[in-house]
Amino acid sequence: MVSFKYLSALASAAPALAAFGVTTSGNNLVVDSGNSNGFSVTVSKSDCSINSIKFRGAEYQYKSQTSHIASGLGSSNVQSTVLDNKYIKITCTTKSGDFDLTHYYVVQNGQSMVYMATDTKSQPAIGELRYITRLDRSQLPNEIPFGEASNTSGGSAVEGSDVFNVNGQTRSKFYSSQRFIDNDVWCFQSSAKDVHACMVTHASRSYEKSSGGPFFRDINSNNNGDFSALTFYMNSGHAKTEEFRQGFHGPYALSFSRSGVPKAQDIDMSFFKDLSIPNYTADSSRGRVSGTATGVQSGFQGVVHWFNKDFQYWAYTSSNGAFTSPFMVPGTYTQVLYQGELKVASKSVSVSAGSTASSSVAADSDITTGKHTSVFRIGDWDGQPKGFLNAANQLRMHPSDKRMASWGPLTYTVGSSSAGDFPMAIFKAVNNPVTIKFNLPSAISTQATLRIGTTLAFASGRPQVTVGSFKKAFDAPVKIDSRGVTRGAYRGFGEVYDALIPAGTLKAGTNTITIEVISGSSGADFLSPNFIFDAVELFH
Structure with a gap:
């Protein structure tokens, strides 16, 4: 009614x-x-x-x-x-x-x-x-x-x-x-x-x-x-x-x-x-899942997602992490916890008709729970380009729109630049590469990791990292055969790339990192190979 x-x-x-x-x-x-x-x-x-x-x-x-x-x-x-x-x-x-x-x-x-x-x-x-x-x-x-x-x-x-x-x-x-x-x-x-x-x-x-x-x-x-x-x-x-x-x-x-x-x-x-409609499953023939999500960092919305090959469901977590699923068709599901849109935990849960399964979940992703010393982080680990240059407009206009800020190529300086100075996406024919400059009080004597989180790639675009004489190129991501960023999409498979920088590469004083998009494919302007950033972090 x-x-x-x-x-x-x-x-x-x-x-x-x-x-x-x-x-x-x-x-x-x-x-x-x-x-x-x-x-x-x-x-x-x-x-x-x-x-x-x-x-x-x-x-x-x-x-x-x-x-x-x-x-x-x-x-x-x-x-x-x-x-x-x-x-x-x-x-x-x-x-x-x-x-x-x-x-x-x-x-x-x-x-x-x-x-x-x-x-x-x-x-x-x-x-x-x-x-x-x-x-x-x-x-x-x-x-x-x-x-x-x-x-x-x-x-x-x-x-x-x-x-x-x-x-x-x-x-x-x-x-x-x-x-x-x-x-x-x-x-x-x-x-x-x-x-x-x-x-x-x-x-x-x-x-x-x-x-x-x-x-x-x-x-x-x-x-x-x-x-x-x-x-x-x-x-x-x-x-x-x-x-x-x-x-x-x-x-x-x-x-x-x-x-x-x-x-x-x-x-x-x-x-x-x-209504006597075949294949409609009433709530009385369904079950639910409830529990508490922990480990989602302060300031981020938690989301719980259940899926199998036949069905999918989701729910927001409350301020204390509690959640209850919608009524679900009985079966075994993968239960995923997201920090924003970043996957941070996964487990299995079985749902039975007429009952509520208890299935709490704790974040265990190394991205958000790993113990390391962070040198810098650009953006937030939330599975979105939120906060980056042009991200606020990308859902509602084309990257070429005059209301967009200049895409660059841009240089981001740690300590003086803000997330809004870093491009949400890098296009092979438009703003390639993006440069990061930062100062170190002393050399890093151990292996360091530059972690590049992405949300969506087009035309097999993926990063290549250069730090001094060190260079790391990554394999092509799983291909999504569809335009993305130009049509207001930013979410794909969310590949995360770790470039392992050899000990001694990062020196005392000024250091420069370049991230460029590489691909065997080509294209003009914003249809050239590209990928969208989630966050970039250097740690050891």
């Missing part, structure tokens, strides 16, 4: 209301929720696409294209069922050379919302596993929460067919992304700010069959000049780090409201247990 209130229309402006129910009109099913504001959706009986969304008498569906899974199912067996005069369930079954899935639409009596779920047997052969709602941009032009960052209307291409220049600013649909762990509501808003159309998810449950973990991010919204697109991505190849999962994706929902942006926690989707 939705607990946030939908505003009633003024009597003088109220739309004509239809009774709750589903009717056939030509080759379409017209579903009316009986909502006081007037809400109906029309679903094609031939391909499961939505071709009309009406709210308060206005049409919000984009006229030239429909709303659907992937790039459209082509054909589907579409059936409707009314359950206890409470729910209308539309079941779309598709089995072809391109798709093997069942998609569900559910409308609840009295609400202005379409609940959805997508049960896949395999990854779509064409398109991506997403639901895209195409809305009339003249009715709903404004994106929430990130505003114009992903409004590409009227733009000229900067990179590929997905990054554009609009009035001197770079914009992309990719710049609408949020981390899955935080991604629960995103919307389009009318110019008068009195109507909101929003995608709503539960930020762990809705993603349990997706891939990538709590910090993965994907496209949410895009006013592209033709229509306003609200998308829920379940699986894609955008900076993909994990094999796709198949099965019951969701539930998720498309909400229309006159009372502002809804809160995900106010929307209860547990009624899916009453």
